[in-house]
Amino acid sequence: GENVEQHPSTLSVQEGDSAVIKCTYSDSASNYFPWYKQELGKRPQLIIDIRSNVGEKKDQRIAVTLNKTAKHFSLHITETQPEDSAVYFCAASFTGTASKLTFGTGTRLQVTL
Amino acid sequence: KAGVTQTPRYLIKTRGQQVTLSCSPISGHRSVSWYQQTPGQGLQFLFEYFSETQRNKGNFPGRFSGRQFSNSRSEMNVSTLELGDSALYLCASSLRDRGRDEQFFGPGTRLTVL
Numbered sequence: 001g002e003n004v005e006q007h008p009s010t011l012s013v014q015e016g017d018s019a020v021i022k023c024t025y026s027d028s029a030s031n032y033f034p035w036y037k038q039e040l041g042k043r044p045q046l047i048i049d050i051r052s053n054v055g056e057k058k059d060q061r062i063a064v065t066l067n068k069t070a071k072h073f074s075l076h077i078t079e080t081q082p083e084d085s086a087v088y089f090c091a092a093s094f095t096g097t098a099s100k101l102t103f104g105t106g107t108r109l110q111v112t113l
Numbered sequence: 114k115a116g117v118t119q120t121p122r123y124l125i126k127t128r129g130q131q132v133t134l135s136c137s138p139i140s141g142h143r144s145v146s147w148y149q150q151t152p153g154q155g156l157q158f159l160f161e162y163f164s165e166t167q168r169n170k171g172n173f174p175g176r177f178s179g180r181q182f183s184n185s186r187s188e189m190n191v192s193t194l195e196l197g198d199s200a201l202y203l204c205a206s207s208l209r210d211r212g213r214d215e216q217f218f219g220p221g222t223r224l225t226v227l
Contacts, residue, residue: 001172032214034215034216036218042220043203043218043219043220043221044156044203044218045218046215046216046217049215089155089156091156095169097144097207097209097210097214098144098146098205098207098209098214098215098216099144099146099161099163099168099169099207099209100146100158100161100169100171101146101148101156101158101216102158103148103155103156103157103158104155105155106155106156
């Protein structure tokens with residue numbers, strides 16, 4: 001089955017700096033890659049996603065890149081703010097939809113003042 | 114539009130008991146997926162129901178089962194509870210439509226097994 005590895009497990013950046021979180025997946029059939037943000041005690045929320053027919057996608061300060069050949073995808077957050085502090089999960093699915101997501105182990109991002 | 118709701122929010126059970134969790138998806142969403150979240154194993158997929166049929170299944174023992182009703186509401190049942198079943202159980206609903214799909218999570222049910 002699919003396996004998703006996520007690095008780093010913790011990341012501390014200063015406010016205004018950029019943060020990058022990387023994930024690799026094992027199943028070359030995977031074609032949908034969402035990223036979720038989970039604040040303490042809250043539900044995961046989708047922040048951005050990318051499909052296998054696209055190499056990059058941006059939404060304001062957040063961007064995701066996908067390298068299908070290397071089977072890895074990354075989350076980039078620019079101009080970080082304290083409210084970006086949370087746990088971020090990457091995920092992959094071979095169904096082309098949000099069904100049957102395999103999640104990475106999460107990255108705890110802390111943005112310090 | 115109301116979000117995904119789950120009941121109950123908290124449960125305490127003892128080993129050997131069984132438990133049923135409920136999930137109401139966003140109106141119009143026919144896909145409901147269940148996930149188990151623990152500090153050690155992270156978020157793990159349990160199963161997905163779409164149009165009252167189980168469409169995908171994760172690697173969990175048969176003690177974990179589910180069903181979906183005609184109104185898309187879903188229930189998850191865990192029988193013969195073990196200490197290791199203590200976790201946050203999240204359900205998520207989606208349209209299950211390629212190209213315009215997004216999975217919305219409920220607040221979760223925190224299950225504690227004593």
